[in-house]
Amino acid sequence: MHAAQIEKLIEKFERLPGIGHKSAERIAFYLLENMTKDEVSDMASTMLGAKDSIHFCSVCQNLTDTDPCKICSSHKRDKSVICVVESPEDVSAIENTNEYNGLYHVLHGALSPMDGIGPDDIKINELLLRLTSGGVSEVIMATNPTVSGTATAVYISKLLAPFDVKVTRIAHGIPIGSDLEYADKMTLIKALEGRQTM
Amino acid sequence: MHAAQIEKLIEKFERLPGIGHKSAERIAFYLLENMTKDEVSDMASTMLGAKDSIHFCSVCQNLTDTDPCKICSSHKRDKSVICVVESPEDVSAIENTNEYNGLYHVLHGALSPMDGIGPDDIKINELLLRLTSGGVSEVIMATNPTVSGTATAVYISKLLAPFDVKVTRIAHGIPIGSDLEYADKMTLIKALEGRQTM
Numbered sequence: 001m002h003a004a005q006i007e008k009l010i011e012k013f014e015r016l017p018g019i020g021h022k023s024a025e026r027i028a029f030y031l032l033e034n035m036t037k038d039e040v041s042d043m044a045s046t047m048l049g050a051k052d053s054i055h056f057c058s059v060c061q062n063l064t065d066t067d068p069c070k071i072c073s074s075h076k077r078d079k080s081v082i083c084v085v086e087s088p089e090d091v092s093a094i095e096n097t098n099e100y101n102g103l104y105h106v107l108h109g110a111l112s113p114m115d116g117i118g119p120d121d122i123k124i125n126e127l128l129l130r131l132t133s134g135g136v137s138e139v140i141m142a143t144n145p146t147v148s149g150t151a152t153a154v155y156i157s158k159l160l161a162p163f164d165v166k167v168t169r170i171a172h173g174i175p176i177g178s179d180l181e182y183a184d185k186m187t188l189i190k191a192l193e194g195r196q197t198m
Numbered sequence: 199m200h201a202a203q204i205e206k207l208i209e210k211f212e213r214l215p216g217i218g219h220k221s222a223e224r225i226a227f228y229l230l231e232n233m234t235k236d237e238v239s240d241m242a243s244t245m246l247g248a249k250d251s252i253h254f255c256s257v258c259q260n261l262t263d264t265d266p267c268k269i270c271s272s273h274k275r276d277k278s279v280i281c282v283v284e285s286p287e288d289v290s291a292i293e294n295t296n297e298y299n300g301l302y303h304v305l306h307g308a309l310s311p312m313d314g315i316g317p318d319d320i321k322i323n324e325l326l327l328r329l330t331s332g333g334v335s336e337v338i339m340a341t342n343p344t345v346s347g348t349a350t351a352v353y354i355s356k357l358l359a360p361f362d363v364k365v366t367r368i369a370h371g372i373p374i375g376s377d378l379e380y381a382d383k384m385t386l387i388k389a390l391e392g393r394q395t396m
Contacts, residue, residue: 002261002290003252003261003262003263003264003267003268004263005244005247005248005251005252005263006248006252006261006263008244008248009244009245009248012240012241012244012245016225016228016229017224017225017228018221018224018225019217019221019225023216023217025287025290026215026216026287027214027215027216027217028248029261029285029286029287030214030215031214031245031248031249032248032249032252032261032286033261033285033286033306035249037249037250040245040246040249041246041249042210043210043245044242044243044245044246045242046203046206046207046210047207047210047229047238047241047242048238048239048242049203049206050203050204050206050207050226050229050230051229051230051233051235051238051239052235053203054201054203054204054230063200063201063204063227063230063231064201065201065202065203065204066201069201070201087227087231088227088230088231089223089224089227092200092223108231
């Protein structure tokens with residue numbers, strides 16, 4: 001019973017990740033009732049501007065507005081270490097720790113034969129290319145601890161065997177601040193397997 | 199550490215209702231990674247198009263792309279009943295029941311002296327104007343069961359006293375499908391007060 005234009009607007013917001021029908025409706029009404037025309041037009045042009053100017057870094061494949069990206073071109077980063085992640089969001093998460101000073105490589109996905117995603121569908125070749133240029137001593141596999149993330153880590157580590165490079169995997173275990181009794185079985189197993197001398 | 203354009207995009211999404219920083223980041227990356235340029239441009243123009251063409255119905259004040267809106271101009275609706283609500287979302291909620299066949303009046307807010315919202319800040323005068331033209335036999339106050347919603351209902355019902363019109367308030371009580379033991383005190387009191395003969 002909404003006007004067609006409102007329905008169409010709700011539909012657009014509904015397609016965004018994490019937004020259900022109710023939230024999309026709320027956002028649409030907010031846009032129509034509470035935002036000025038200038039604000040809406042500003043938002044629309046920000047979307048178009050970002051889409052136009054943001055592309056993949058030719059080195060690490062992360063989203064960037066420069067090429068190479070700020071991290072790849074920074075003189076303060078340790079270029080001998082590459083941390084391999086599935087998505088740009090993972091780069092943000094690690095950057096937010098302020099504890100990692102190496103470079104990244106964004107795969108833009110993980111191997112998933114069931115979904116038809118093979119080695120050529122993610123940025124694996126681009127990673128191999130970086131290693132052939134040399135200067136890299138360690139590759140940290142920081143793909144997600146899921147079936148496809150782990151399979152991707154194993155697959156890439158095998159491809160890297162011919163190179164003179166150490167391949168490591170981020171630790172899995174009980175998250176800090178959480179309770180042991182609420183940890184799932186696999187996490188507990190990983191936590192026990194990965195135990196370290198105190 | 200995001201590119202400036204990405205930061206700006208995240209910021210825009212973050213301003214929408216119900217979207218926190220994490221969700222905004224997720225939506226921004228989705229837009230940059232998973233949406234085509236055409237899809238983004240289509241979404242931007244839908245936003246601008248809706249903002250341009252949607253306005254308040256001159257009769258009921260609901261959002262509409264025609265004037266009067268489809269409900270006000272429908273020959274199938276009972277024009278002798280007006281249901282007064284706070285927002286266009288409330289109209290959708292009631293329309294979705296398929297049980298109400300009268301007209302609406304959208305106040306676009308509720309009286310809230312603490313927030314500086316007085317009678318002239320919401321569409322009360324527009325409601326009075328509708329009643330002066332006659333033909334209305336009942337006004338259903340369906341503002342929210344909050345302090346300001348109830349105050350608004352009481353205020354309007356007093357203003358309507360001079361008119362030859364029945365003013366009613368929607369029932370408050372235990373929601374269908376919920377459990378009595380989880381109902382809050384006020385809801386229980388309202389449910390008892392509003393008890394009806396079986």
